[in-house]
Amino acid sequence: MSKRLTTTAGAPVSHNDTSKTAGPRGPVMLDDYQLIEKLAHQNRERIPERVVHAKGWGAQGTFTVTHDISQYTTAKIFSKVGNTCEILSRWSTVAGELGAADAERDVRGFSVKFYTEEGNWDVVGNNTPIFFIRDAFKFPDFIRTQKRHPKSNLRSPEAMFDFWAGHPESVHQVTILMSDRGIPVNPMHMHGYGSHTYSMWNADGSRVWVKFHFRNQQGIKNYMNDEAESLIAKTRESYQEDLFGAIEAGDFPKWELNIQVMNEEDAEKQDFNPFDLTKVWPHDEFPLIPVGMLEFNKNPDNYFQMVENAAYSPSNKIPGIGFSPDKMLQARVFSYADAHRYRLGTHYESLPANAPKVPVHHYHKDGAMNFNGPSTGHPEAYYEPNQYEASAKADPSVSEPPLKISGDADKYVVEMEDADYVQPRKLYAEVIGDDERSRLHMTMAGAMAPCSTPVRERWFEVLGKVHPGYEAGVRGALSEIDNA
Incomplete structure (x- = not known):
C-alpha cells in the first residue's frame, strides 16, 4: 500500500502534478505554497562542492x-x-x-x-x-594551479609546471x-x-x-x-x-x-x-x-x-x-x-554519515540546524566548570604524552638540497622499468607540450637533478611532439 504524500511539515498533499491557476488558462496563484516549496527547495538542493576531491x-x-x-x-x-x-x-x-x-x-x-x-x-x-608540497602555506597556491585559469577558464599546464618547477620537492609526486x-x-x-x-x-x-x-x-x-x-x-x-x-x-x-x-x-x-x-x-x-x-x-x-x-x-x-x-x-x-x-x-x-556510534557530550551551543538539543549530560549545564555532577567532564586518563619540541619559532626556509631528489631518483632509475620509463617520458612530455619555453626549461632543470636520463628522455619525447 502506498504512503500518503505530505509537505515537509507533515500535512497531506492533494495534488502533485499541476500548479494552482486562475482558471485553466489563467496565471499561477502566489498562494500555491506547494509549488513555491518545490521550487525553493530545488534552488537549494546543491551544496557547495568540495574545493578539492569534488568527484x-x-x-x-x-x-x-x-x-x-x-x-x-x-x-x-x-x-x-x-x-x-x-x-x-x-x-x-x-x-x-x-x-x-x-x-x-x-x-x-x-x-x-x-x-x-x-x-x-x-x-x-x-x-x-x-604529496606535491611539504608546507601548507603553499597549499592554496598549489590547488589554484590545478583548477581553472581565471581568464581562459581552462586547466593550465603552464601554471602547473611553473609551480612544480618552483617547488622541486614536487618531482617525486609528479613522477x-x-x-x-x-x-x-x-x-x-x-x-x-x-x-x-x-x-x-x-x-x-x-x-x-x-x-x-x-x-x-x-x-x-x-x-x-x-x-x-x-x-x-x-x-x-x-x-x-x-x-x-x-x-x-x-x-x-x-x-x-x-x-x-x-x-x-x-x-x-x-x-x-x-x-x-x-x-x-x-x-x-x-x-x-x-x-x-x-x-x-x-x-x-x-x-x-x-x-x-x-x-x-x-x-x-x-x-x-x-x-x-x-x-x-x-x-x-x-x-x-x-x-x-x-x-x-x-x-x-x-549528519548520519558523520555521527559517531557512541554518546556525544560537548558544550557547543546553538547555530544553524542544531536539532540535537543539549548534549552536556545535564540540561542546566551549558557552561563548564559547573556544579552539576551529571554534566560532561574531561577525562585526564586519555591525555597524550608530551611532545618534545625544540628550536626558535620562525619561518624557516628549507634550502633546496639533494634530499629532494634522492627518492625520485631511486624511483626513476631502480623501481620503474625501461618500458614504463618510456611511457613516463611520453606522458610527461604530452602534459608539458602546451607550456612556454621558460617553464619547460625550469622543469627540465628539476628533472636533470633527479637523473640525466630523465631530462633527456622527456626532452626527446617533447621534441617528437613538437615536430609531429
Missing part, C-alpha cells in the same frame, strides 16, 4: 583487527584481535570538478572513517604515499602521477595511504611515529593513456559503475591495514625528514606490520546522505593515536574541519 565514490563496510599492535597504542579498537567496527570510505579525484571523468589522470583521495567505541577516527589520505600508476582502473585496484606521519602511544606513555598503508587485495591495475581516453569517450562514471556494481554483485573489495613504525630516537638519525610529506619511509628499514582487514560490503542507500555529506578530517582521532610535526598534517587538522563547517554547516558531525 567521489563511497561505500560502507566493516574493519576487523587481525594482528595485535597493543604494544604501540592504547586505542581500544586495537586492544584485541577480532575487534570490529563499522567503516565508511570515500575515494575521489583531486583536481576535477563534480562532473569530471572518473578515469582522468590524477591523484586519488583515499579516506576512511572508523566508527570506534571511542568515537570516530578518520584517516584522510591518497593513493600515493607522498608517480605521470607514471603507469597515474590512472588506476577503479578504486578497488589501488592502494591507499594515510600519507602523513602520525603518532601512537602505549599504556606506558611511550610514543612511536607511524605511517598507515591500505594494501588492496584485488591487485594493482592501471589504465594506459589510450585505454583511459577510449573509456572516457564511452562513460564518465566508470569508477562509480565498477564500485557500485561489484558490491551489488557481492564481490566485496578488501584492503589490509598495515603500519610502519619508527621510534622517536630513530627519527633523529634519518638522512631525510621523516615528517616531510614529500618523502617515503624505506620499507627495508621500516617494514609493513599487518593490523587488520577492511571489507566494503554495502552500497549506501542514499549517495548524497552518506557520500557527499561524509566529512573526513585528521582532527577526528581517538586516544592512543595522535599527530606529528608534519607541517601539512598540522594545517589539515584545522582546514578540513573548517571546510566542512562552511560546506555542510556548523553541526555537520550530526
Whole structure:
C-alpha cells in the first residue's frame, strides 16, 4: 500500500502534478505554497562542492583487527584481535570538478572513517604515499594551479609546471602521477595511504611515529593513456559503475591495514625528514606490520546522505593515536574541519554519515540546524566548570604524552638540497622499468607540450637533478611532439 504524500511539515498533499491557476488558462496563484516549496527547495538542493576531491565514490563496510599492535597504542579498537567496527570510505579525484571523468589522470583521495567505541577516527589520505608540497602555506597556491585559469577558464599546464618547477620537492609526486600508476582502473585496484606521519602511544606513555598503508587485495591495475581516453569517450562514471556494481554483485573489495613504525630516537638519525610529506619511509628499514582487514560490503542507500555529506578530517582521532610535526598534517587538522563547517554547516558531525556510534557530550551551543538539543549530560549545564555532577567532564586518563619540541619559532626556509631528489631518483632509475620509463617520458612530455619555453626549461632543470636520463628522455619525447 502506498504512503500518503505530505509537505515537509507533515500535512497531506492533494495534488502533485499541476500548479494552482486562475482558471485553466489563467496565471499561477502566489498562494500555491506547494509549488513555491518545490521550487525553493530545488534552488537549494546543491551544496557547495568540495574545493578539492569534488568527484567521489563511497561505500560502507566493516574493519576487523587481525594482528595485535597493543604494544604501540592504547586505542581500544586495537586492544584485541577480532575487534570490529563499522567503516565508511570515500575515494575521489583531486583536481576535477563534480562532473569530471572518473578515469582522468590524477591523484586519488583515499579516506576512511572508523566508527570506534571511542568515537570516530578518520584517516584522510591518497593513493600515493607522498604529496606535491611539504608546507601548507603553499597549499592554496598549489590547488589554484590545478583548477581553472581565471581568464581562459581552462586547466593550465603552464601554471602547473611553473609551480612544480618552483617547488622541486614536487618531482617525486609528479613522477608517480605521470607514471603507469597515474590512472588506476577503479578504486578497488589501488592502494591507499594515510600519507602523513602520525603518532601512537602505549599504556606506558611511550610514543612511536607511524605511517598507515591500505594494501588492496584485488591487485594493482592501471589504465594506459589510450585505454583511459577510449573509456572516457564511452562513460564518465566508470569508477562509480565498477564500485557500485561489484558490491551489488557481492564481490566485496578488501584492503589490509598495515603500519610502519619508527621510534622517536630513530627519527633523529634519518638522512631525510621523516615528517616531510614529500618523502617515503624505506620499507627495508621500516617494514609493513599487518593490523587488520577492511571489507566494503554495502552500497549506501542514499549517495548524497552518506557520500557527499561524509566529512573526513585528521582532527577526528581517538586516544592512543595522535599527530606529528608534519607541517601539512598540522594545517589539515584545522582546514578540513573548517571546510566542512562552511560546506555542510556548523553541526555537520550530526549528519548520519558523520555521527559517531557512541554518546556525544560537548558544550557547543546553538547555530544553524542544531536539532540535537543539549548534549552536556545535564540540561542546566551549558557552561563548564559547573556544579552539576551529571554534566560532561574531561577525562585526564586519555591525555597524550608530551611532545618534545625544540628550536626558535620562525619561518624557516628549507634550502633546496639533494634530499629532494634522492627518492625520485631511486624511483626513476631502480623501481620503474625501461618500458614504463618510456611511457613516463611520453606522458610527461604530452602534459608539458602546451607550456612556454621558460617553464619547460625550469622543469627540465628539476628533472636533470633527479637523473640525466630523465631530462633527456622527456626532452626527446617533447621534441617528437613538437615536430609531429
